[in-house]
Amino acid sequence: MLLALTLFLGTGCTMLHQTPTGAPTSRAAPSVTPSPKARDILLAQQFDLDMEGAGPVSCRDDLHQLTRGHTNQQPQVWVSSGEDATGASAAVAAGLGEESRLCLHGFPPGEPITVTIKAGGRTYTTSVKRLAELTAAPSALDDLFNGRPVEVVDIGGGLLESGSWTFLPSDPALTDIARSGRFTVSASSGGVRAESKVPLRLPRGATAMEGWEDNHRLAVYGYPAGTPVPIGLYRPEHRWNGRVAVLQREVGRVVMPAHRVGVFTVPPDVFRGISAEPADDEDPACLSVADLAACVT
Incomplete structure (x- = not known):
């Protein structure tokens, strides 16, 4: 599973420039009080899965x-x-x-x-x-x-x-x-x-943490302190011009603490869904976070 995570992450996290719309919400209890001044950031309705990643480290x-x-x-x-x-x-x-x-x-x-x-x-x-x-x-x-x-x-x-x-x-x-x-x-x-x-x-992003198979935890980071960051469930689809990930629903939120690294525990039903073997002609579902255009699982 960790190898698959690395391959997804290797595509890089590209900032979105369009303004996405919201999705149905199923919130996890935040561990930090959201800031009343925090900008409401939203999940993208879809993003391209075939974008080039960052160059190699030398x-x-x-x-x-x-x-x-x-x-x-x-x-x-x-x-x-x-x-x-x-x-x-x-x-x-x-x-x-x-x-x-x-x-x-x-x-x-x-x-x-x-x-x-x-x-x-x-x-x-x-x-x-x-x-x-x-x-x-x-x-x-x-x-x-x-x-x-x-x-x-x-x-x-x-x-x-x-x-x-x-x-x-x-x-x-x-x-x-x-x-x-x-x-x-x-x-x-x-x-x-x-x-x-x-x-x-601290770029904006999220990464499955060490021991992901057992702890089901994502590190979410780089957003302003006090910002509620939504996590979305996406389903890959094949289109005439390439693969896209399409938002299915929001699965929870994590509020950024002062040091700007939060932890989100993926609900059991969501983890089972993204861990299940897809059908032969399908790609696995994945999670992503607001303002990004990449799967993080």
Whole structure:
């Protein structure tokens, strides 16, 4: 199921420009009081499922930006989600719910490397596993925070690059990072050490959380605090000009807390519906959130 989620998310989340209309409402009890000044955001009636996703994340492109194109053998470590799709910032940052990579530069070849993340007064440590090529082992949404070794390959010029994963730490790291808007990553190998502060990018979106099959939870993020964000059930349809997802109904809402990352638990009947195997000539139903044009399950 997580593989399917990753494929859907790889299409990216494109902001809608048209003004959609509302749908029948079935609300979940909000955990935060909606702000009286919050803009009422609505679900799109339909969106295109065949839009192109974001470009690949490249540690080499990041290194060129960080060093401004100059040769630099100083050790460096960072986590990157590539370019900001909105163009709002050019900073190298980790985007919540976005494809991300661990990047290391200038560390001695053949020596073990330990990576440490610090967030909210807590520390998370993992080892780096150098390989000739990445294996097909599935990544986890909470990579770097779950203690599992992170695979990297040498892409030349002293640059090590991990495989990609969807950046969504589990709590308490998720809440800690969202509240502070950044985290610290460091790497050490013998007497060589590097550290950087990684800004958190909060695009509007939603991602199925680690353990989705059991907890049925979506992380919803990036909307203004106090905004009630509706979650919609969509049914894919084939049209003459491509595939579209058509709104069936609203299944609930989550009110954005102050740190702008909320959690929505999908009702059991809805989860059964989107998890069921579709007929041979049908695509599975999916969930999406307001102001977006992408399935998030």
